[in-house]
Amino acid sequence: MKLEQEQIKKIGLSAVVLVALLWGYFAFMLDPLEKSEKDATSGLAALGPQIADAKVQIAKTADLEKKAPVATAFLNRVKNSIPDGAPIAWFPPKMADFFKSRGIDKCTTHLVSESADPMPGFKRMVWSIDVPKVEFITLGLAICHLENDEPLMNILSVSVDATREDAQYQHATLVLSTLVKS
Amino acid sequence: MPLHVNLYHEVQQQEIARQRDPVRLAMLAVLLVMIGFVVNYFIVLERSHMVSIRYTVLQGDWAAIEPKAKDAKARQDELEAEIAASDAMVKNVDSRLYWAPVLDQILQTVPRTVQLIHLGAEAPGDEKSINSILEISGISSAPEPRKEAENVRTALETKLGTKFKHVSSVFKTLDDSDQYVMLDGRRLPTAAFSMEFQVQVRDPVVVAPPPVLKARREAGGAE
Numbered sequence: 001m002k003l004e005q006e007q008i009k010k011i012g013l014s015a016v017v018l019v020a021l022l023w024g025y026f027a028f029m030l031d032p033l034e035k036s037e038k039d040a041t042s043g044l045a046a047l048g049p050q051i052a053d054a055k056v057q058i059a060k061t062a063d064l065e066k067k068a069p070v071a072t073a074f075l076n077r078v079k080n081s082i083p084d085g086a087p088i089a090w091f092p093p094k095m096a097d098f099f100k101s102r103g104i105d106k107c108t109t110h111l112v113s114e115s116a117d118p119m120p121g122f123k124r125m126v127w128s129i130d131v132p133k134v135e136f137i138t139l140g141l142a143i144c145h146l147e148n149d150e151p152l153m154n155i156l157s158v159s160v161d162a163t164r165e166d167a168q169y170q171h172a173t174l175v176l177s178t179l180v181k182s
Numbered sequence: 183m184p185l186h187v188n189l190y191h192e193v194q195q196q197e198i199a200r201q202r203d204p205v206r207l208a209m210l211a212v213l214l215v216m217i218g219f220v221v222n223y224f225i226v227l228e229r230s231h232m233v234s235i236r237y238t239v240l241q242g243d244w245a246a247i248e249p250k251a252k253d254a255k256a257r258q259d260e261l262e263a264e265i266a267a268s269d270a271m272v273k274n275v276d277s278r279l280y281w282a283p284v285l286d287q288i289l290q291t292v293p294r295t296v297q298l299i300h301l302g303a304e305a306p307g308d309e310k311s312i313n314s315i316l317e318i319s320g321i322s323s324a325p326e327p328r329k330e331a332e333n334v335r336t337a338l339e340t341k342l343g344t345k346f347k348h349v350s351s352v353f354k355t356l357d358d359s360d361q362y363v364m365l366d367g368r369r370l371p372t373a374a375f376s377m378e379f380q381v382q383v384r385d386p387v388v389v390a391p392p393p394v395l396k397a398r399r400e401a402g403g404a405e
Contacts, residue, residue, distance in 0.1 A: 010205050018212055025219055030226060037230035040237040047240045054251035061254035061261070068261045075268035119270050136289065144282030151275040158281050160301040
């Protein structure tokens with residue numbers, strides 16, 4: 001079959017139009033769509049794990065929120081047990097009252113040093129407690145109660161010396177540190 | 183059999199030629215391809231639209247959950263700090279050296295033939311120190327006062343050893359005295375002594391080896 005000149009022209013023109021249409025189709029219709037789909041897909045891939053992590057985070061915090069009151073009860077109790085105000089004002093009378101309640105009438109408390117504690121919100125103070133006249137057993141019992149009743153106090157040193165005046169009594173010095181609110 | 187004369191022969195030939203016209207066929211083919219492309223476009227459009235909808239929904243979810251997650255993270259940090267502080271406080275309290283039991287052990291161990299004139303005890307200085315030092319001075323009175331002092335030293339060492347891991351003791355001084363005491367109606371010679379006890383009150387802190395050394399050691403062990 002032989003094509004006529006007119007037909008060849010038509011076919012050529014059609015081919016050109018077809019190529020132009022194909023280019024327009026891919027460039028202006030299909031590519032933007034696919035690009036937008038690709039962006040949305042990558043967004044989905046990124047957001048999915050983020051949302052999952054966020055849900056895990058919220059659940060973890062909720063779980064921690066349930067456990068925290070038990071875990072921090074001791075700390076809160078201890079914090080509440082520390083009186084407000086300057087420790088130099090309340091600590092020596094507190095010790096005097098404590099030893100008096102344990103049968104030791106006289107004791108003197110002096111501040112030795114003061115330093116920051118690694119625990120935030122606290123500072124450590126070192127005190128020297130001088131008990132001029134005390135029986136060994138009474139002193140031992142007082143120390144026992146002090147250690148059990150006052151968890152924030154740590155006795156750093158104990159010194160007991162016999163007195164020359166009365167062999168029944170001793171002279172004792174305690175050095176202890178305690179945590180107070182900073 | 184009747185004879186048929188086809189008077190439309192030429193018309194039919196033209197119709198066949200028209201149907202077989204390559205231009206027409208090409209146009210039909212192009213039309214089919216175009217229809218295919220249009221269908222494909224709508225399929226892709228639909229798919230893209232669905233993905234976009236899902237993405238928009240997820241973006242909404244994320245916008246709703248992100249502030250909550252940030253707040254949760256901040257709250258978690260706060261709670262963890264509180265728990266760590268509480269744990270540190272408990273550790274602080276638990277790691278104290280309780281002196282009352284030590285004094286009780288001394289009281290139980292020292293016999294009436296020995297009079298203590300000084301007792302000094304110090305807790306470990308810092309967190310790295312594990313030993314506490316106990317100094318005891320006194321006067322022993324017995325027919326053999328030096329032996330009596332030695333008995334007190336060994337008895338105290340044994341007694342303290344029941345409570346602490348490692349106890350060592352040494353006499354700082356042990357001197358015969360020219361003074362005598364009356365005990366139970368007997369006149370006994372005396373000796374003045376001073377002894378020191380080193381008591382391990384904490385476990386030594388074991389420092390983990392650096393990761394490189396550890397890995398090297400494990401590799402060497404495997405070989």
